[in-house]
Amino acid sequence: MQNINHWIDGKFDAQASERVGDVFNPATGERASTVALASESTVDVAVASAKAALPAWRDSSLAKRTRILFAMRELVEKRKGDLAAILTREHGKVTADALGEVSRGLEVIEFACGIAHLLKGSLSENVSSDVDSYSMRQPLGVVAGITPFNFPAMVPMWMFPLAIACGNTFVLKPSEKDPSAANFLAELLHEAGLPPGVFNVVHGDKVAVDRLLEHPDVRAVSFVGSTPIARYIYETGTKHGKRVQALGGAKNHMVVLPDADMDLAADAVVGAAYGSAGERCMAISVLVTVGDAAEALLPKIIERVAKLRIGAGSEAGMDMGPLISGPHRDKVRAYVDAGVSEGAKLLCDGRTLSVPGHAGGYFLGPCLFDHVTPKMAIYRDEIFGPVLSTVRVATYDEAIALIDANPYANGVALFTNDGGVARKFQHEIQVGMVGVNVPIPVPMSYYSFGGWKASLFGDAHIYGPEGIQFYTRGKVVTSRWPDPRHRGVDLGFPQNR
Numbered sequence: 001m002q003n004i005n006h007w008i009d010g011k012f013d014a015q016a017s018e019r020v021g022d023v024f025n026p027a028t029g030e031r032a033s034t035v036a037l038a039s040e041s042t043v044d045v046a047v048a049s050a051k052a053a054l055p056a057w058r059d060s061s062l063a064k065r066t067r068i069l070f071a072m073r074e075l076v077e078k079r080k081g082d083l084a085a086i087l088t089r090e091h092g093k094v095t096a097d098a099l100g101e102v103s104r105g106l107e108v109i110e111f112a113c114g115i116a117h118l119l120k121g122s123l124s125e126n127v128s129s130d131v132d133s134y135s136m137r138q139p140l141g142v143v144a145g146i147t148p149f150n151f152p153a154m155v156p157m158w159m160f161p162l163a164i165a166c167g168n169t170f171v172l173k174p175s176e177k178d179p180s181a182a183n184f185l186a187e188l189l190h191e192a193g194l195p196p197g198v199f200n201v202v203h204g205d206k207v208a209v210d211r212l213l214e215h216p217d218v219r220a221v222s223f224v225g226s227t228p229i230a231r232y233i234y235e236t237g238t239k240h241g242k243r244v245q246a247l248g249g250a251k252n253h254m255v256v257l258p259d260a261d262m263d264l265a266a267d268a269v270v271g272a273a274y275g276s277a278g279e280r281c282m283a284i285s286v287l288v289t290v291g292d293a294a295e296a297l298l299p300k301i302i303e304r305v306a307k308l309r310i311g312a313g314s315e316a317g318m319d320m321g322p323l324i325s326g327p328h329r330d331k332v333r334a335y336v337d338a339g340v341s342e343g344a345k346l347l348c349d350g351r352t353l354s355v356p357g358h359a360g361g362y363f364l365g366p367c368l369f370d371h372v373t374p375k376m377a378i379y380r381d382e383i384f385g386p387v388l389s390t391v392r393v394a395t396y397d398e399a400i401a402l403i404d405a406n407p408y409a410n411g412v413a414l415f416t417n418d419g420g421v422a423r424k425f426q427h428e429i430q431v432g433m434v435g436v437n438v439p440i441p442v443p444m445s446y447y448s449f450g451g452w453k454a455s456l457f458g459d460a461h462i463y464g465p466e467g468i469q470f471y472t473r474g475k476v477v478t479s480r481w482p483d484p485r486h487r488g489v490d491l492g493f494p495q496n497r
Helices: 040-058 062-078 080-090 095-112 154-165 180-192 206-214 227-239 262-278 293-306 326-341 396-404 419-428 464-470
Strands: 019-025 030-037 123-128 131-139 142-146 169-173 199-201 218-224 243-247 252-256 284-290 345-348 367-370 387-393 411-415 433-436 472-479
Touching: 019 080, 040 142, 040 169, 040 199, 040 206, 062 080, 062 095, 062 154, 062 180, 080 095, 080 180, 095 154, 142 154, 142 206, 154 169, 154 180, 154 218, 154 464, 169 206, 180 199, 206 218, 206 227, 218 227, 227 243, 252 262, 252 396, 262 284, 262 293, 262 387, 262 411, 284 293, 284 396, 293 345, 293 367, 293 387, 326 345, 326 387, 387 396, 396 419, 411 419, 419 433, 464 472
Parallel strands: 142 169, 142 218, 169 199, 218 243, 252 284, 252 411, 284 387, 367 387, 411 433
Antiparallel strands: 019 030, 123 131, 131 472, 345 367
């Protein structure tokens, strides 16, 4: 059985790990491989490698960094099918979804290829007599990324391209549930010409996470995951003097007004709620119908759900694959049970799903609830599975109040044909990412991704312009070069003249 090991200093770690975890194929439930679980000393070795590589990489030219990033871009494009196959094998998502994940990560590499422009500072001439002042952005040092199981390629690619483009060195701790994508990316970076030590991968659990958070040589930590863990990452990392961006959980709402194109809305909500088996931080998990919109919309959703093809992600034509693990599948199913017991009406029951030939797989079919209230667990909690809750409200103002009262504020969508209402919505709603007739409003790489409230801890959103800000710190220089007009000693406080 294959053992997935750490990538440190430009090569795979040859030493056997004292602790290993199991990696499963979610479509079959079979153990596919094992993964090394790092000790504190292993993390220390990876950080030491990154620290040793830092001076030369930090001082490398922007031209050299850009050439490597362009080479990496070409390699990811060339090998995207191989990377997608890894995602399907270990995460379970269908091939089309896996290819989409790779493409969205690739966009950030492409953005980072413009690093020479993105790092330009500013200059003001003659701020005082013969004195110039100018600014620059410089790298932080060794930085770390802690990434989730649901996007094992895309989320690391949200982090490391900008971090290394800015002159930092990087230590990645991916999810131990689907670790192979991180190693594949490490090999591609090596092939692209990245010097050893600039990018390292340590696999592991809380032991590795805690060591990264407390390690004195790690200057910043990027994290994506659940809200409780995001809060822990932020509090622990900042307590140890680190810059931290920690993206947390979500309970994304989609508001449908009576004037909306109901076929468009039905297509959108089915794709956004059940794509990747609902294991997306930007998945729509709450459908908010205003007025009589539910009567027109819900039958169309039920019709589309009935046609979804569910099976192993590697099989052609599948729309939805399994969940990541058996315990997680059971947890999601328990939420469905709770929703029924609390009085919600279950219109589509995925608990009875059976996938021929995959009895051991972690499958759960799409579940659709109606008449959900904010007091129910299926509304309050982030379920992270194929469960869509419908909440009916009478007015637009009630919909706004419902969303703004929710502790999460990652993404939200509005479906309407009224431009005035749409403009009012995007201005008023207290959510970080907003879609208008777009169900999953993930920004392009040249903007930045991040929610509000309990969906983000820290000041910086991820990738885009805020990513550049996060991975660098500002420096301002005020200079005067000698000239023949020496003015002598002046003990007064400097003044602009």
